[in-house]
Amino acid sequence: MPLLRLFRLPMKLPSVLARQLSWSKNEAERFPSGWHEERVRRVLAHYEEQTEEEAVAEDEAAFGDRTQTVMEIPNELVLTPRELIAKREAQNNAQ
Numbered sequence: 001m002p003l004l005r006l007f008r009l010p011m012k013l014p015s016v017l018a019r020q021l022s023w024s025k026n027e028a029e030r031f032p033s034g035w036h037e038e039r040v041r042r043v044l045a046h047y048e049e050q051t052e053e054e055a056v057a058e059d060e061a062a063f064g065d066r067t068q069t070v071m072e073i074p075n076e077l078v079l080t081p082r083e084l085i086a087k088r089e090a091q092n093n094a095q
Contacts, residue, residue: 032086033086033090034089034093
């Protein structure tokens with residue numbers, strides 16, 4: 001779950017995903033490419049069932065992963081790297 005790890009807001013993520021589930025009847029309008037209701041429900045369950053210790057361990061592991069970089073990005077600029085990551089994942093999936 002690299003995207004979630006990069007953009008994770010531990011206390012807010014479940015409520016954001018839950019809102020996505022009720023936003024529209026059309027799944028294509030509710031979720032980005034590669035996401036669907038079942039996947040969102042699995043992610044919600046993961047974070048809702050996670051203990052604080054497990055969340056801290058997950059965050060620490062993300063910061064220790066040398067294949068990824070964690071950085072602060074102003075909110076108004078977050079869309080740009082998110083689009084780049086999605087584009088790269090799409091290219092990788094096409095191969």
